[in-house]
Amino acid sequence: MLPVIALIGRPNVGKSTLFNQLTRSRDALVADFPGLTRDRQYGNGRVGDSPYLVVDTGGLVGGEEGLDSLMADQVWQAVDEADAVIFLLDARDGLNLSDEQIAERLRRSGKRAWLALNKSDGQDTDAIVADAYALGLGDPVPIAATQGHGVTSLINRVLADF
Ligand code: GDP
């Protein structure tokens, strides 16, 4: 079975950058403009002998209304269709209400989920690791998607379940 792994999180947390690392491609659009990647994007990846399919998604803000809620529906549909989810957090920004709302819905979905604490490069992550743990989705894995730090360790943890 080819595990399908969805990447979700707020705009600008580094989902597309992580997608590019996991697929070693430049297919996903990486930009400084929050919310630019609105459509779902699929890519193949492999670690050792284990292939997987990774899904990049548009940003979630939590508690979306109007047009935003239609885009959020797309993301939650990607979650539905996935075997596992990587929920990215931003170690530079810290956690906010959006992260809590996303976490709550993710917990309710019952989907297997891992927390990735991205942008951990050059950050003292102790306080935010504790905040992230309080989301009730397990231990966050610190990563730096731009440099690829922690990415293999993260994907190995996810794939260990399959
Ligand atoms: P998305 O909106 O969640 O898909 O986020 P992007 O992948 O487009 O990244 C948003 C911004 O964060 C870009 O400027 C990235 O270069 C930057 N970024 C992504 N990952 C990291 C990281 O590990 N460390 C740092 N410092 N910046 C990052």
Ligand code: MG
């Ligand atoms: Mg993106």
